[in-house]
Amino acid sequence: MPARPVLLTVDDDRAVSRAVARDLRRHYGDRYRIVRAESGRDALAVLRELTARGEAAALLLADHRMPGMTGVEFLEQAMDLAPTAKRVLLTAYADTDAAIRAINDVDLDHYLLKPWDPPEELLYPVLDELLEAWSRTARAPFEGITLLGHQWSAETQQLKEFLARNQVPYRHLQGEDAAGIRTAADLADDATLPALLFPEGTVLRRPTLQQVAQQVGLATTAGSPFYDVVVVGGGPAGLGAAVYAASEGLRTLLVERTATGGQAGQSSRIENYLGFPLGVSGSELAQRARDQAVRFGVELLTAAEVVQIAPKGDGRALLFADGSQVAAHAVVLATGVSWRLLPADGAADLTGRGVYYGAVAHEAADCAGEEVFVVGAANSAGQAALHFARFASKVVVLCRGTDIRQSMSEYLVARIEADPLIEVRTCTQVRAVEGADHLERLVLADSRTGATEVVPASRLFVFIGASPPTEWLGEAFLRDDRGFLRTGPALLDEAGRPPRDWPLTRAPYHLECSVPGVFVAGDVRAESVKRVASAVGEGAMAVTLVHRYLEAN
Known part of the structure; x- marks a missing residue:
């Protein structure tokens, strides 16, 4: 039997230490092993022994005011031994300022005030959520x-x-x-x-993504020939639309080519999303939304690609790449955007071999001790730079403009400037990437002088804007000059008239595209706000308009 994950509590006051352990054992003793220590040094010794035995620490709960080593100091040193463990500081009201500072200093997940009675209200709900999040990403004894x-x-x-x-x-x-x-x-x-x-x-052997999805139990084909609404794309906008549609009684199918979450799902940490004061990783936010969609009865397809949308009676038929098709009363297009390709010599040949678009958590761990280059100056690039700095020996941010503040949120700029492992090089472009079977060198150019420089590099992560994947849609879907789908008022001419081929007497609804009954939400829509919160909001709004469309037809 694999060992149960450990909840480690640290407090120099024996009475408090026993009380914490008692309350933890009462609620979690059947699933976790409760271990207590009475000093930071003893707790570090316990962690070293657990790590050596291959046992997983799920939660570290440390009192702040301890002689010799404070709770914050312990949690900081424990990060190297148990990097995935959830970190909680137990503190008095007078020390809340220290706890708040620790949120950034040691990636504190939460702080609790003493006393925590009753634990059913003040202790267990907080720890339940943290342990649930830990269990989703934990890699205990390997069985995968x-x-x-x-x-x-x-x-x-x-x-x-x-x-x-x-x-x-x-x-x-x-x-x-x-x-x-x-x-x-x-x-x-x-x-x-x-x-x-x-x-x-x-x-x-050399499987397709669809074969992998089928083998791990993910649905790749629809279970019904007809739905009330089909949502194409599983990013924040698509997940938002699916959750609201299913919760309001519509039979809903969500189709995603790779994995739910979209570009937001690749973000190492989203810190300005409402309701998450400590921030949330893109993968965790995507998983929460996916779980919510499933709970409401949404049918999810993974590794499935829609290649055509065509009229079918009063509804729409969606054709998949494998030749199958489904029909629906209405469609929500939430396909998001793809990272724009790096316009540098050799970049295409080395994509996936040192040149990467976007960033996910597993890449950061692979960068331990290396120098990493990040191209871009928007929030995604800033979040990635901060995340990679936790593992890499150095992170170099390459910015084409004169100041990253032109396109990056101030809270990210401040943290980047304060991080000694991150260097920002402005007015710099990647002219070429070079290497035999993988990336070995970058040719950088100064946009002011034109001077070039060759630097050694093994990993380059690109965040230079986005392009909409709308080329598969027919000519009936009107787009702007960059390929983003036009909707609602953006479809009307100066006299307020809809497009010439618009078949209805009414004007298109706000999120409706040039094909009636097909709505657009999120980044793929022309003139949309490229933020996670606005994408979720548009997904919800699209469902309201779907109801209006269904009632009128």
Whole structure:
């Protein structure tokens, strides 16, 4: 039997220490092992022993005022030993300022005031939420999928991203670590890689994402031929639309090509989203929204791609890449945007082999001790730089403009300027990326003088704006000159008239595109606000307009 995860409590006051342990044991003793220490140094020794035995620490609960080592100092040193454990500071009201400072200093997850009676109201609800979040990403004794493939393979990178974003536990082995498994699974030939080995013995050689999705139990084909509404895209806008549609009684299908969350799901930390004062990772926010959608009865398809939307009676038919199709009364397009490709020589050849678009959590861990380059100056680039700085030896942000404040929120700018591991180079562009089988060098150019410089590099993460994936839609879907879908008032001419081919006597609703019954929400819509909160709001608004459309038809 694998060992139960540990909840470690640290307090120099024996009476308080026993009281905390008693309350924790009463509520969590059947699922977790409760361990207590009476000093920060003793607690660090306990953590070292747990780590050496391969046991997981799920929660660290430390009193702030302790002699020799404060609770904040303990939590800071514990980050190296138990980086995934949730960190909670137990403090008196007079020390709340220190607790608030610790939110940034040690990534504190929460602070609790003494006394915490009654624990049913003041202790357990907070810890329940933290432990639920920890359990979704915890990698206790490994029982998941084994990925075999070269680190600098674009196919390996694609599989790693798919598994990570869909919360599927896996480990990546290569070189000597993978030799015995490759022999046993008859994967000695490199042409069979990347490959996935499942616990029950199944081996998938160079699988498609759809094959992987089917093997791990994700639905890839629709369970019904008809729905009230089909939502295309599983980012914040699509998830928002799906949740509101299903909660209001509409039979809803959500279709996503890779994983729910969209670009926001790749964000290491979103700190300005309403209701999350300590911030929330994009993957956690996406998982919460996905769980909520499932609870309301939304049917989710993963690794499924819609390639055409066509009229079908009073509704719309959606054709999938595999040849199947479904019909619906209404459609919500929430396909989001794709990262704009880096216009540098060699970038296309090295994509997935040192050049990456966006960033997910598993990449940060792989960057330990390395120098990382981030291209971009918007919030996504800032969030990534701060996240990579927790692992890399140095992070260099390459900004084309003269000041990152032109496009980045001030709270991110302040933290970047205060981080000694992050260097910001303004007026700098990537002219070329070079390397044999993976990225080895960058050619940087000063946009003011034109002077170039060659620097060694192994990882480059690109965040340089977005382009809408709307090329698959027909000519009936009107777009602006950048490809974003026009809706509502943006479809009307100067006299307030709808497009010439508009078949109805009424004007298009606010989020309705040039095809009646097809609504657009989030980043893919022309003139939308590119923020997570506004995307969720547009998803909810689209459902209101779907109801209005259905009632009128």
